[in-house]
Amino acid sequence: MSTLTPKGMVWPWWRRCAVVLCKEMRDHLRDRRSLALALIYPLLGPLVVGFLLQISTDAQRGNPGVHTVTVAARGLDRAPDLAAFLTRNKVTLTTPLTAEALARGEHDPVVLEIPAEAALAPPYTVRLLFDANAAAGTAIAGRVADLINGYSRQLGQRLLTARGIDPALIQPVTVERVHIGRRINMTSVLYNLIPPLLIFMIFLGAVYLALDSTVGERERGTLEPLLTAPVRRWELLLGKAGAAFLFTLATVVFNLSAYRLVLGVLAVDLPGGEPPPDSATFLLIFVMAIPVMALAVTLQLVIAAIARTMKEAQIYLGLLPLVPALPGIASAVTPAMPQLWMSCVPVYGQMTAFSRLIAGTPVSPIEITLAAITTLLAAAAIFWWATRLYEQDRTLIAD
Amino acid sequence: MIEITSLSKAFGKVQAVGGLTLTAGDGQITGLIGPNGAGKSTTFRVAFGLIRPDGGRVAVDGHDVVQDRIQAQRRIGALPDVRGLYPRLTAREHIRYFGNLHGLSGRALETRIDRLVELLEMDGFADRRARGFSRGQELKVALGRALVHEPANLILDEPTNGLDVVSTRAVRKLLRTMRDAGHCILLSSHLMAEVGALCDQLAIIERGRVIAAGTPERLRAWIGTDDLEEVFVQALAAAGAGGRNPCPL
Numbered sequence: 015m016s017t018l019t020p021k022g023m024v025w026p027w028w029r030r031c032a033v034v035l036c037k038e039m040r041d042h043l044r045d046r047r048s049l050a051l052a053l054i055y056p057l058l059g060p061l062v063v064g065f066l067l068q069i070s071t072d073a074q075r076g077n078p079g080v081h082t083v084t085v086a087a088r089g090l091d092r093a094p095d096l097a098a099f100l101t102r103n104k105v106t107l108t109t110p111l112t113a114e115a116l117a118r119g120e121h122d123p124v125v126l127e128i129p130a131e132a133a134l135a136p137p138y139t140v141r142l143l144f145d146a147n148a149a150a151g152t153a154i155a156g157r158v159a160d161l162i163n164g165y166s167r168q169l170g171q172r173l174l175t176a177r178g179i180d181p182a183l184i185q186p187v188t189v190e191r192v193h194i195g196r197r198i199n200m201t202s203v204l205y206n207l208i209p210p211l212l213i214f215m216i217f218l219g220a221v222y223l224a225l226d227s228t229v230g231e232r233e234r235g236t237l238e239p240l241l242t243a244p245v246r247r248w249e250l251l252l253g254k255a256g257a258a259f260l261f262t263l264a265t266v267v268f269n270l271s272a273y274r275l276v277l278g279v280l281a282v283d284l285p286g287g288e289p290p291p292d293s294a295t296f297l298l299i300f301v302m303a304i305p306v307m308a309l310a311v312t313l314q315l316v317i318a319a320i321a322r323t324m325k326e327a328q329i330y331l332g333l334l335p336l337v338p339a340l341p342g343i344a345s346a347v348t349p350a351m352p353q354l355w356m357s358c359v360p361v362y363g364q365m366t367a368f369s370r371l372i373a374g375t376p377v378s379p380i381e382i383t384l385a386a387i388t389t390l391l392a393a394a395a396i397f398w399w400a401t402r403l404y405e406q407d408r409t410l411i412a413d
Numbered sequence: 414m415i416e417i418t419s420l421s422k423a424f425g426k427v428q429a430v431g432g433l434t435l436t437a438g439d440g441q442i443t444g445l446i447g448p449n450g451a452g453k454s455t456t457f458r459v460a461f462g463l464i465r466p467d468g469g470r471v472a473v474d475g476h477d478v479v480q481d482r483i484q485a486q487r488r489i490g491a492l493p494d495v496r497g498l499y500p501r502l503t504a505r506e507h508i509r510y511f512g513n514l515h516g517l518s519g520r521a522l523e524t525r526i527d528r529l530v531e532l533l534e535m536d537g538f539a540d541r542r543a544r545g546f547s548r549g550q551e552l553k554v555a556l557g558r559a560l561v562h563e564p565a566n567l568i569l570d571e572p573t574n575g576l577d578v579v580s581t582r583a584v585r586k587l588l589r590t591m592r593d594a595g596h597c598i599l600l601s602s603h604l605m606a607e608v609g610a611l612c613d614q615l616a617i618i619e620r621g622r623v624i625a626a627g628t629p630e631r632l633r634a635w636i637g638t639d640d641l642e643e644v645f646v647q648a649l650a651a652a653g654a655g656g657r658n659p660c661p662l
Binding site (some may be wrong): 023024030033034037039040044045145189234235236239240241242243244245320354407410 | 424456460461463464465482483484486490491493496497498499500501502506510511513514515516519542555558583640
């Protein structure tokens with residue numbers, strides 16, 4: 015046996031993890047691809063929401079009423095009262111295209127046909143011709159149909175009144191729907207995009223680092239020398255996971271700051287719009303997102319262990335956003351009121367809580383705590399699975 | 414000292430190593446030679462603590478590489494056949510990273526890195542990032558990484574493959590110096606001239622087991638030739654024909 019004693023101290027586990035973490039951070043901070051993704055990816059969600067808000071703002075400021083639509087009409091002279099009603103409601107009625115124009119390939123998106131019996135007396139049936147495959151034509155036809163139904167109700171009431179009958183008799187029961195929540199408008203709809211976009215960003219924001227430091231390391235041939243060092247596998251993985259977690263954390267801070275900035279500029283003065291979530295709300299969302307980041311990183315490690323190459327890993331990555339999306343899809347199919355057990359579903363618990371916080375509805379501390387505990391437990395279980403995978407020969411050896 | 418006892422390892426239906434027994438002593442350079450696919454790299458991977466054997470054991474200074482992996486790895490300087498460098502780290506950072514992983518830090522580590530840079534003639538590229546390094550430069554960094562903690566035992570897969578003549582001489586000189594200081598060195602090589610010039614003991618392996626072993630002089634005498642390449646070829650031929658072992662253990 016050798017009389018030479020090994021050089022170097024036996025450091026505590028956390029210090030070995032820190033060595034790996036620092037190396038990964040240094041390595042990837044020099045990687046332009048990682049940095050570009052880390053900087054660009056968090057901006058995508060805020061830019062999309064901001065762009066849609068801008069469009070909404072322009073529409074609200076430029077034309078506070080409804081837009082004028084144009085409809086080709088045939089037989090207008092048979093129902094001048096209806097024509098006048100439609101014109102008052104911003105429907106421009108034009109003459110249908112000629113046969114020559116039709117031959118040239120031109121077409122009217124919507125054509126209103128008023129039958130000959132309209133000239134006599136009601137009732138009569140008008141026809142709206144449109145192509146249901148064309149979104150614009152469908153929207154115009156829907157709007158005109160609503161207007162004609164409204165005109166029909168007014169006309170019916172006038173006719174009944176003329177005959178001495180109370181018009182209310184033909185509709186003895188009416189329904190009045192009272193919305194008791196915040197006003198539903200474009201800003202509310204756009205704010206609802208933030209939670210799913212944030213979750214997707216968490217799962218994909220620092221994914222390149224997680225994969226490059228594991229499957230990339232194996233593909234490059236650096237994993238084999240690294241595993242000859244006296245470091246336990248879980249310590250190596252924890253160091254790498256720590257680096258990926260810090261990158262994810264930074265991208266989430268960047269992402270939420272961008273949301274706050276974009277919404278603060280665009281949504282504050284929006285006519286009729288809801289005020290954007292305040293900084294305290296974003297701070298709470300950030301804190302609640304921390305366990306989700308841990309879960310995302312551990313899932314990335316598992317993908318890296320299963321995939322043989324970066325290319326294969328990127329294929330699996332396409333499926334990764336489905337993991338957080340599945341509970342949301344299930345709840346969309348079978349909608350249910352928020353219940354406490356839903357907080358126990360990792361990621362879904364946070365996503366519903368984010369939506370409620372953004373809508374101005376409070377979330378109880380017990381819900382926040384339950385969501386954090388179950389998500390962290392799931393992350394721990396998946397991390398343990400990843401360490402088991404890294405003990406296997408096939409995970410370690412490139413060929 | 415590295416003791417390999419009845420080592421076996423299969424990948425699916427392929428028996429990579431089948432009952433290999435070998436001891437590499439302290440103060441000696443032991444060469445492991447064999448044709449492609451003979452099981453050298455698999456044996457080394459088990460000895461590095463990378464993969465688990467199906468049977469048998471490898472012990473480094475008495476520490477089993479499976480049961481007591483961390484202690485065994487503290488005593489090994491490993492040079493796998495895959496050199497594997499990080500393209501965005503400099504040569505010096507590679508050595509520092511592995512020094513840290515072995516529990517070295519501070520002035521002692523920096524002094525050791527400076528010494529390795531000088532010994533391995535890395536002055537020209539020590540502070541350059543590894544992307545674009547030649548094979549020889551990669552090998553020097555990998556060697557530096559393996560030697561940073563002054564291990565008692567070295568396991569080196571093709572330690573001079575890709576080096577120029579001057580660097581090859583420098584590495585050989587370094588290995589001899591370490592041997593004389595009492596280190597145990599187990600290496601593999603395809604270069605018969607190298608193993609002849611460097612090794613105190615040789616083991617020829619074929620299909621995952623040792624078919625001949627001894628000092629180079631003993632092996633040459635057994636076959637009756639001064640040409641080690643001829644010794645190698647005849648040993649393989651005899652083992653393949655199932656005939657006499659030219660140099661039984």
